[in-house]
Amino acid sequence: MKIAIASGKGGTGKTMVAANLAFTLSRDGQVTLVDCAVEEPNLHLFFPAPAVITEVTLPVPIIDENTCQHCGLCGEFCQYGAITVLPTRVLFFSELCHSCGGCMLACPNDAIHEEPKRIGTVAVSTPLPRLKHISGMLDTGNPHAVPVIRAAKKLAVGDPLVICDSAPGTSCPVVETLDGCDCCILVTESTPFGLHDLRLAVDVACRLGIPTGIVINRSDGKDEAILEFCRDHNLEVMLTIPFDRGIAAIQSRGNLLCEIQPTWQNEFNGLFMKCKALCKGER
């Protein structure tokens, strides 16, 4: 079973929910926690542990200027503007390259071959006996988040229970994270910004055909707007976490609410039960 945790608005508490859910469930069974927020992963703050790190690479074209006839076919083929063929040389912009391999096929002179270029890393660790933590990390300055997310998720294939912590927003990295998941938890806060971005995130999950449930975090008890939205869209609020200084203090120390206040494990186990029902379409 694969559960994605996304939000729309940033800073609502995805990582807090992901970390506490993973901690709680790992007490009873094997859990894999994947940090898919590869531009700025932060689950490692809650689960520090020595990790095995591997590189993530993408193939990029290398053009042999000696063999190149400057015919321009590779540049014409490239949809991303990554190759510019001038009369006497070829310019290549690696940050625009999407590694499709088309330029290599288009070249009539065998002047292009591919070499791997590093774009980031994936770290795997075991912070708790039944918790496997995979963290994708995109290299600073590199725009290709999606392949790093893919590499991280690949290491979780076949694992019985996988929790994917997503980046905020609704663009490609989020879609890549949600893709293939059995259900999605959207963490929101009861502010106008939270609701605005929640609408967008619900739309994405819906288009991807992923059953979705809501967690309201930092609730001040005045959640009417969010609750009305959920009613109108037949979305269940699966858990409400109050706006509480004590919880904030635990979080900001990098500690786990479910570890410091074990009664919260009941809440997160309840959240998991509702996710299972969501996956089975019992909503």
Add this chain to the structure above:
Amino acid sequence: MKVCITSKGATLDSPTEERFGRAPYFIIVESEGGSFEALKNPYADGGGGVGPKAAQVLIAHEVKALISGQVGGNAREVLAAAGIAMYTYNAGGTVMDAFDQFAKNTLVRT
């Protein structure tokens, strides 16, 4: 020689466009004689990678100098490699005004 000015419209009276890669029009003026040609930029609504492509349009038209407000890093690299001189104009005037300033040598080469 041919000089390209980024423009919002298709005539010499059109207001200049500050951006290069997504400029609606490229006005190519022949400095000897003043004749001109207006090219609609096919990459004006492009998502990404438009700089190098727009630069290639200029190369294909044998442009020797570009007058624009801001030229991005990738476009700049291609233009420089192709030997096309870049001049900055952001006074907000018309294409004709920009060309006049170029002809009088009052534009800064960047």
